[in-house]
Amino acid sequence: MTEFNYSPSRYVPFRDTEALERVRRIKREDIEKHPNPDFRIRVMQASEIEFVLVADMFHRIKTAADAGQKCVLILPNPVPSYRHVAYLINKFRVNCERLHCFAMDEYANEHGVTAPEDWPQGFMRAMLSNFYYRIDADLRPSRRQFHAPTNDVIPQYGKMIADEGGADGCYTGPGWTGHLAFIEPDAPEFDAPLEEWVKMGTRIVTLSPFTLAQNSLHGSFGMSGDIALVPPKAATIGPAEVIASRNCIDMHAITVHGTSTSWQRMITRLCVHGPVTPRLPTSIHQTLRTDCYISEESARDIEPDWNKGY
Numbered sequence: 001m002t003e004f005n006y007s008p009s010r011y012v013p014f015r016d017t018e019a020l021e022r023v024r025r026i027k028r029e030d031i032e033k034h035p036n037p038d039f040r041i042r043v044m045q046a047s048e049i050e051f052v053l054v055a056d057m058f059h060r061i062k063t064a065a066d067a068g069q070k071c072v073l074i075l076p077n078p079v080p081s082y083r084h085v086a087y088l089i090n091k092f093r094v095n096c097e098r099l100h101c102f103a104m105d106e107y108a109n110e111h112g113v114t115a116p117e118d119w120p121q122g123f124m125r126a127m128l129s130n131f132y133y134r135i136d137a138d139l140r141p142s143r144r145q146f147h148a149p150t151n152d153v154i155p156q157y158g159k160m161i162a163d164e165g166g167a168d169g170c171y172t173g174p175g176w177t178g179h180l181a182f183i184e185p186d187a188p189e190f191d192a193p194l195e196e197w198v199k200m201g202t203r204i205v206t207l208s209p210f211t212l213a214q215n216s217l218h219g220s221f222g223m224s225g226d227i228a229l230v231p232p233k234a235a236t237i238g239p240a241e242v243i244a245s246r247n248c249i250d251m252h253a254i255t256v257h258g259t260s261t262s263w264q265r266m267i268t269r270l271c272v273h274g275p276v277t278p279r280l281p282t283s284i285h286q287t288l289r290t291d292c293y294i295s296e297e298s299a300r301d302i303e304p305d306w307n308k309g310y
Contacts, residue, residue, distance in 0.1 A: 013177050013185035013208065014270060014279045023269035028299045034272065038289040041272060046253040046295040053171065054084045056249055060169050061085070062094050070098045072161065074170040074237065074245060076181070077103055078126035078220055086134035099141045100164045102157070103127055103148040104172070104181040104241075107231040112204040114150045114235050121220045121229075124148035149202050149235040157202035158241050170245035172282065173252060174271050176214045176263050180281035182236035184208045190238075190278060197278040201238040207231070214263070217256075239284055250285050253295035264298045 008015040032041045044052075057073065064071035075082075089096060106123045107115045117124040124146075132146050149157050161167055177185050184190065187205045190197060212230045215221060221229050242248065252268040255261060271282040272292060285292060 011209070013210075014274075014277075016275070019270070019274050023273050024266070024302050026269050026273055027301055028296075031269070031272070031294060031299045034286070036286055039272075039286050039292060040290070041292045041294060043294045043296060043299045046255065046258070046297065049251050049253040049293045049295055050081050052293055053079075053249070053251065054081055054088070056169065057082075057085045057171075058088045058094075061089065061096065061099055062092065064098065064168070065094050065096065068098070070100060070165055072100045072102070072164045072167050074102045074104050074161065074167045074241065075127060075131075076171055076173065077105070077123035078130070078218065080130055082127065082131035083134055086131055089139060090134075090136045094139060096135060096139050096141045100145045101127070101131070101147065102161055102167070102237075103146075104170075105234050105236040106148050106150065108204055108233040108235055110232050112151070112233055114148070114204075115231065117148060124150075126220070149237065151235075154202050154204065154235055157237065158244075161241060162244065167241070167245040169247045169249060170242055171249045171251070172242065172285075173250060173254070174264065174267050174282040175208075176210045176267060177208045178267050178271050178280040178282050179208070179211060180239070180242060180284065182207065182211070182234040183239060183281040184211065185279045185281055190281075192278065194276070194278055198239045198243060198284065201240045202236065203238060204233055205236050206233055239281070242284065243288065246289075248285060248288055248290040250282065250290050250292045252293065252298045255295070255297050260297060260300070262295070262297045262300070264295075265300060265302055268294055268298045269302075 034041055061071050103124050115122040172180055182205050184205055189203050189205045212227045215230045216225050216227045217223050252264050254264050270280050274280055276283045276286050
């Protein structure tokens, strides 16, 4: 075979060819192995991972309510599964008066102005409609206890979480770039060496073109590839807020509508077995106490299938 060599495109945020080749070779049977015993990797079906999300959130909310304690959660969006959490809260009559939820990110325009909470594609709108307003009114917490990283609170957003006692749970999942929340690996707003990067908090960030493409496939944007419809910037928590959380739950289970096509198959391997670096933001979980759930499709061996086209 004639040798053909090339480097990854300059647009690719992580271009360490040795690390890329190493993780490509990681087999399904080896993906759960990791030297950090607090970084607990489990492979399961994608439907089971959704169940884990619902069960984990409900368990934390109910356990705290039964003890008369606060429950503070950092939540991703848009997540229709929150409807199931609200159903369980209503079914078991859980008083949520001490529940505090912080959206981990929100879209912003090119000037850094965050989207209003009634914008149809907004993350806060999704959290309110799928979760907050589905909780029965007599069980629902004050509206002031559901927060978004809007322009007026960005400078103190991390402190707001800390002032409530810190996050009991932070739920994440890697984007195509390996982003954590919207902490992009190639965003100028997060350009810093690791020792400085880990201390960085909430801010406005420039979204990667890969993220625009990924999010254009969301149901909220019509699943149409309409990259012009996705806003160019966002507000996002920083690594500092993730690291400060007492429990991190990282989920890798995105496919193209339940098919065998999963762009997470490669970025999952990089984030859980590659180097810990700001060029792979989700890789910071390798150093934390994190429960990492990977779907069978994301864990599947990386190999060509010449019977498939796009």
